[in-house]
Structures are given as structure tokens and as C-alpha cells.
Amino acid sequence: MPGHAFTVWFTGLSGAGKSSLAHALSAHLQLLSLPHEVLDGDELRSTLNRDLGFSKADRDENIRRIADLAGDLNKRNMSAIVAAISPYREARLRARRKCERFVEVFVDCSLATLIERDSKGLYARALRGEIQNFSGVSDPYEAPEHPEVYLNSGSQNEAACLERLLAALAERGYIPFHR
Secondary structure (H helix, E strand, O other), X not given: OOOOOOEEEEEOXXXXXXXXXXXXXXXXXXXXXXXXXXXXXXXXXXXXXXXXXXXXXXXXXXXXXXXHHHHHHHHOOOEEEEEOOOOOHHHHHHHHHHOOOEEEXXXXXXXXXXXXXXXXXXXXXXXXXXXXXXXXXXXXXXXXXXOOEEEEOOOOOHHHHHHHHHHHHHHOOOOOOOO
């Protein structure tokens, strides 16, 4: 039923395009007048979760807090759009249990492409050992085994990824069909 709250959870390595896609989805939901909120992991790290580091326990707590926020939004009939690396499957599974109509979106991109695109220089610093616990380099990233939506941002541009995502949401009845 269009208009009922859902959660879209973008997961993937740093620089894969999670935030860009989350904001593109937000713009589309805005056009549809569907109430929603974007919960960006990077932004929340500087506010709500600024007390957390990058140990496994802190990463799990980060995802727990974001999932709590998303679940609270859902209870208020607002959809949540989450963009967070969320590197561990078990933490994503716990998030799924807290949120309504959960859609896990794996934004996949090869490490080689991410290193090549590295506009912030994070991968270069991580590879030199200057950044510890960096997902995909010095810390594991457990890719989803069965995401509801798989997007390859290394081979598809943002517009193509967004179209695929919108089609998947429409197929589930979460948004009206478009075009």
C-alpha cells in the first residue's frame, strides 16, 4: 500500500554511492509527497554517534542506534532511508527486525574502482595504515548474501541505479509505479 512506512537500508563500502542514492531516493519520495527522513551514517557519526569509534562493538552500537531511529520513524508512519556502511551481517539483521518493510540495498562497487575514485583520499590513507579499522581494507565488510535490491555502482550510473531501486519499491507496492 503506497504511503505506508518502509525502510530502505543502503549498505556498501565507503564511496560506493550510498549517500548519493539515498538523497536521490529522498528527492523522488518528496515529489510523491511521501513522508520520510534520510539517516546518513556519516552525518550521524558527527552528531548522535560522535561518542563511538570504529571497533566492532562501536560499529554494532552505531547501527543499533540508527535502526532505533528508523524504527521510530516507521512507527510514526514515516519511511526511513538509511545510508550506512553497516559492515556486519548480524547488525543488519538486527536492524531488519526493528524496522517495518525493510529493503536491504547492496550498493556494490569493486575495491579497485573505489580506490580509483577515492576523492577524499580515505582509501589511500587506509592502505598506508593511517586509518585503522577501515571497512574493506583493514576491517571486514560482510556483503549481503540476499539483498532485496542489488546495485552495482561500478558498472551503472546513479540514474540507472535509482531506476532499478524505484522499480523494486514499486513492485513491492511501497511507492506508486512511475513512468
